[in-house]
Amino acid sequence: MKNRLKVLRAERDWTQAQLAERLEVSRQTVNAIEKGKFDPSLPLAFKAARLFGMAIEDIFQDEAAA
């Protein structure tokens, strides 16, 4: 699954640690999601969507469907 988390974070000048604190996860988790090594659960994806004020599909895209 691809995602735009790194771009959205960079647009807001947030560090991984700041985003992690906001999402209530570890910095390692944010890093793993950004690198595509770990797919977040639906609740975490919704949390990220709420944080950035976007729809989930605008942040996370299914690579198979792309």
Next chain:
Amino acid sequence: MNEPNAKPGGWAAANARNTLLLAYWTGAWVATQALAVFGPGRLWSSGQTLTALVLLANVATGVGMILAFRRHLNGLDELQKRIQLEAMALCLGVGLVAGMAFSTLYVTKLIPFDAKISHLVILMGLTYLAGILLGHRKYQ
């Protein structure tokens, strides 16, 4: 700069507190275990009652350690939980396979020494530690 409303002392601080709590309970359990094993004959010469009380304290701190570990796990985020799950699966598998093989070696007298439970505990501890390190490396 667009600062996120990060709450100091939030999830990360709670996580650190849970880890510290687990360390305290584990330390207490190890200390009472050592006292129960080495106390009779070294710290006190006789008295089954004292030994029984220390053993009771050991079981009680063991229960505390289990509850603290559960609290620690529940406080982790989803990636950390996955790392823990994979490490515990590895630990359980290695413990079961190596434990049975070790026991069979002892029963069939293929090893010249006693198969002690402490050997298995050390193996499982090291396997769990290796599993955690591998997990962190995998999702780095």
